[in-house]
Amino acid sequence: MELSTKGRYAVMAMVDLALNSPETGSSARSVNLGEIAERQEISQSYLEQLFARLRRRGLVESARGPGGGYRLASLPKEISIGAIMQAVEEPLKVTRCDAHTRAGCLSGNRRCMTHDLWDELSRHISQFLGAVTLADVLARQLQGKADEIADYNRAAAE
Numbered sequence: 001m002e003l004s005t006k007g008r009y010a011v012m013a014m015v016d017l018a019l020n021s022p023e024t025g026s027s028a029r030s031v032n033l034g035e036i037a038e039r040q041e042i043s044q045s046y047l048e049q050l051f052a053r054l055r056r057r058g059l060v061e062s063a064r065g066p067g068g069g070y071r072l073a074s075l076p077k078e079i080s081i082g083a084i085m086q087a088v089e090e091p092l093k094v095t096r097c098d099a100h101t102r103a104g105c106l107s108g109n110r111r112c113m114t115h116d117l118w119d120e121l122s123r124h125i126s127q128f129l130g131a132v133t134l135a136d137v138l139a140r141q142l143q144g145k146a147d148e149i150a151d152y153n154r155a156a157a158e
Contacts, residue, residue, distance in 0.1 A: 010050045010088040011081055011137075012040050017060070018076045018134045030062075030069035050088050057087035076138060082129035127153075 037044040054060045060070045
């Protein structure tokens, strides 16, 4: 399975933005997309498309004029990687059919034998990306995050 460049590049750019504008709110330094494009080796025009989507979802704010650019709309600990991915990508889908309806991908609207496997994988990916924040990535605190989520889910189920 492979994620598209939209999601990967949006996350890379948001981490760069968080790293280079440590404050949030109106006093935060705006970062020019050209700077991010150069540091991350991503086309500026591609970043403009991604940041338009991120802005519409309320993840970044834009500032016009001299010194203009983008800044985070919230603290890095409040922005999940899942929210970034959802802002720029279609929902991650690993099943052949629509996971949220009773209709399946086989004739007669039957679901294939592996449907639940792929549906569960999709759920785990969504949980993981929703639990990891920009702050986690910046602090390089990802080791063991999947185990932490699994432990939390087990405790909640008991």
